[in-house]
Amino acid sequence: TDTPGNxxxxxxxxxxxxxxxxxxFELRAKKSLGQNFILDLNLTRRIARAAxxxxxxxxxxxxxxxxxxxxxxxxxxxxxxxxxERDERTRGALDMIAARYPERLKIHFxxxxxxxxxxxxxxxxxxxxIVANLPxxxxxxxxxxxxxxxxxxxWYSRMVLMFQKEVAERIVAQPGCxxxxxxxxxxxxxxxxxxxxxxxxxxxxxxxKVASAVVDLIPxxxxxxxxxPKVLAQVTAAAFGQRRKMLRASLKQLQAEPEALLEAAGIAxxxxxxxxxxxxFARLAMVYERAFLRRx
Ligand code: SAM
Numbered sequence: 001t002d003t004p005g006n007x008x009x010x011x012x013x014x015x016x017x018x019x020x021x022x023x024x025f026e027l028r029a030k031k032s033l034g035q036n037f038i039l040d041l042n043l044t045r046r047i048a049r050a051a052x053x054x055x056x057x058x059x060x061x062x063x064x065x066x067x068x069x070x071x072x073x074x075x076x077x078x079x080x081x082x083x084x085e086r087d088e089r090t091r092g093a094l095d096m097i098a099a100r101y102p103e104r105l106k107i108h109f110x111x112x113x114x115x116x117x118x119x120x121x122x123x124x125x126x127x128x129x130i131v132a133n134l135p136x137x138x139x140x141x142x143x144x145x146x147x148x149x150x151x152x153x154x155w156y157s158r159m160v161l162m163f164q165k166e167v168a169e170r171i172v173a174q175p176g177c178x179x180x181x182x183x184x185x186x187x188x189x190x191x192x193x194x195x196x197x198x199x200x201x202x203x204x205x206x207x208x209k210v211a212s213a214v215v216d217l218i219p220x221x222x223x224x225x226x227x228x229p230k231v232l233a234q235v236t237a238a239a240f241g242q243r244r245k246m247l248r249a250s251l252k253q254l255q256a257e258p259e260a261l262l263e264a265a266g267i268a269x270x271x272x273x274x275x276x277x278x279x280x281f282a283r284l285a286m287v288y289e290r291a292f293l294r295r296x
Contacts, residue, residue, distance in 0.1 A: 011041055013071055015100055021066050025092045029206055033087055034135025036204035037065050043203060044072035047214055050196045051131045051160040054078040058124055062112040062132040062142060066093045069133055074101050081105050082120055084112045113138055118155050127157040139163050140183060147190050148229045159217040168195050168213035180274050182236040188278045189232060191217040227285040235285045239273035246270045255292060264291055
């Protein structure tokens, strides 16, 4: 098996165990880059399997690090992996994987926040799958970037992403819950979202302070009701920015007299942000843009 500590000289892909790779290439984890590695290939293979059948598919991975998840993606059948990594120290480790799977691993060294995904994908046909054990410092920003992709449906057909558990819970939270907020609305308007795996800190090397969870997001073809995602971001920022206030007060940030907007959207002004469904927010954004922003 690939279980670390069993004395295996090679893993089942014929490459050295990740612990040895980390030693050979001196990949001491950097906190500033959110480096918490998963060394157990059985575990990274479980994450890869959560992304569904990978045969013939192109996978986009952010932060391959020493390559535990990258290797798992190939072991589970991915045709091609396009990886964006900020830490150039990982080059040697990733080159070994590229040599093991010729022409199938493309690595870009740079900041994933600045990546132009469609151009990294090139002219290949079919939508990609995003699979990543994300660096926690930029995880939410990366997610909201992918969720605001244009045109829609986006260039990816699925995202299977590791977050801090607390962030994962916010992504999937339902109205009325404490965790329900901006990211719940932005994610669930455009995608279905569910937690598929929970991991304790000890699953990582070094262990982070908090637990983690993998979220599976599948984009809706036609998010409903339709609205402008930038306007939805504005409306949710205003509403959840002052989440304990009633909407007739919190939405003053958008509109000097929000009562007319709320009435046009059919929403009672004495409700609070957490009382609105995802559809309510999308309707509010649609009405705000059509009747208020364009008129202004
Ligand atoms: N995929 C590996 C694994 O599962 O063991 C490593 C995951 S580690 C949580 C996050 C990785 O993201 C690190 O390798 C780190 O260097 C990389 N990283 C951090 N910030 C990044 C950024 N802005 N763009 C691309 N990669 C980044």
